[in-house]
Amino acid sequence: MKARVHVMLKNGVLDPQGEAVRHALGAMGFDQVEGVRQGKVIDLELADGATEADVTEMCEKLLANTVIERYEIELV
Amino acid sequence: MRAAVIVFPGSNCDRDLAVAFEQAGFQVDMVWHKDAALPEGIDIVGVPGGFSYGDYLRCGAIAAQSPICKAVVEHTQRGGYAVGICNGFQVLTETGILPGALLRNAGLKYICKTVGLKVETSDSAFTSGYNAGDVIGIPIAHHDGNYFADDATLAALKDQDRIAFTYAENPNGSVGDIAGILSENRRVLGMMPHPERAADQGHGGTDGVALFRALSGVFEAA
Numbered sequence: 326m327k328a329r330v331h332v333m334l335k336n337g338v339l340d341p342q343g344e345a346v347r348h349a350l351g352a353m354g355f356d357q358v359e360g361v362r363q364g365k366v367i368d369l370e371l372a373d374g375a376t377e378a379d380v381t382e383m384c385e386k387l388l389a390n391t392v393i394e395r396y397e398i399e400l401v
Numbered sequence: 402m403r404a405a406v407i408v409f410p411g412s413n414c415d416r417d418l419a420v421a422f423e424q425a426g427f428q429v430d431m432v433w434h435k436d437a438a439l440p441e442g443i444d445i446v447g448v449p450g451g452f453s454y455g456d457y458l459r460c461g462a463i464a465a466q467s468p469i470c471k472a473v474v475e476h477t478q479r480g481g482y483a484v485g486i487c488n489g490f491q492v493l494t495e496t497g498i499l500p501g502a503l504l505r506n507a508g509l510k511y512i513c514k515t516v517g518l519k520v521e522t523s524d525s526a527f528t529s530g531y532n533a534g535d536v537i538g539i540p541i542a543h544h545d546g547n548y549f550a551d552d553a554t555l556a557a558l559k560d561q562d563r564i565a566f567t568y569a570e571n572p573n574g575s576v577g578d579i580a581g582i583l584s585e586n587r588r589v590l591g592m593m594p595h596p597e598r599a600a601d602q603g604h605g606g607t608d609g610v611a612l613f614r615a616l617s618g619v620f621e622a623a
Contacts, residue, residue: 338549339574341509387466390459390495392502393549 333364414450421597425613445482448489461491490591501550507574517569530611537608546593548575
């Protein structure tokens with residue numbers, strides 16, 4: 326089984342990297358971009374029998390810092 | 402008086418921190434991150450600056466899961482003293498010992514310079530050598546020093562007088578200009594600036610000496 330974890334900064338937490346990308350896109354002429362948020366994608370190769378609950382625990386304990394980040398789990 | 406300085410792969414201020422403790426009269430044990438226990442009789446744990454585990458995933462995140470950090474958490478839960486500086490502050494927030502998190506600097510740049518630091522409270526073992534309102538010169542050297550906490554946490558920090566230091570001029574976007582905070586029992590300090598790099602005439606400044614000297618006063622008296 327594979328799982329894909331998306332980690333994003335929570336709404337309201339400043340994302341200076343996303344802002345820098347937005348500025349760059351604007352400077353290149355992509356005027357249609359109103360906001361950019363940058364995150365992480367983490368792919369996990371899991372042994373048989375692993376559950377979504379296991380991945381949730383991994384997210385809570387290590388993969389995301391829930392003070393500033395939210396996560397979504399996609400089982401592939 | 403004994404201090405333990407934790408050494409992770411990628412720590413680079415561990416020796417500076419040990420020297421600062423020694424100059425204040427502490428006997429220092431360097432403790433490797435794979436050790437599962439602190440040496441017996443440690444009065445204070447120092448978590449040093451650097452780039453533990455290459456800042457992979459998030460600054461301090463992997464270090465916070467190392468065997469020694471479990472022991473550091475238990476030490477603080479027993480009421481033990483600890484100080485985390487720069488990457489050490491990031492590690493302490495990642496373990497949950499201190500609230501909040503350190504984000505990328507708002508200006509996106511790594512900043513290395515001496516800054517003015519305002520002492521917000523002298524009511525702690527770390528800051529009793531200063532007067533509230535003092536502005537001291539201490540170097541910063543970080544890319545991810547932008548302190549963030551939610552409104553409820555910030556209100557609690559303010560109400561409980563747990564903001565130890567603020568920046569005279571905010572270099573990194575940190576909320577409330579916060580540079581360093583205390584735990585609820587005031588025995589754990591996390592700060593981004595480096596007092597151990599302002600602890601010797603050769604450093605170009607000695608404003609950090611009072612922090613280590615105040616600490617030694619606590620344990621000498623005990």
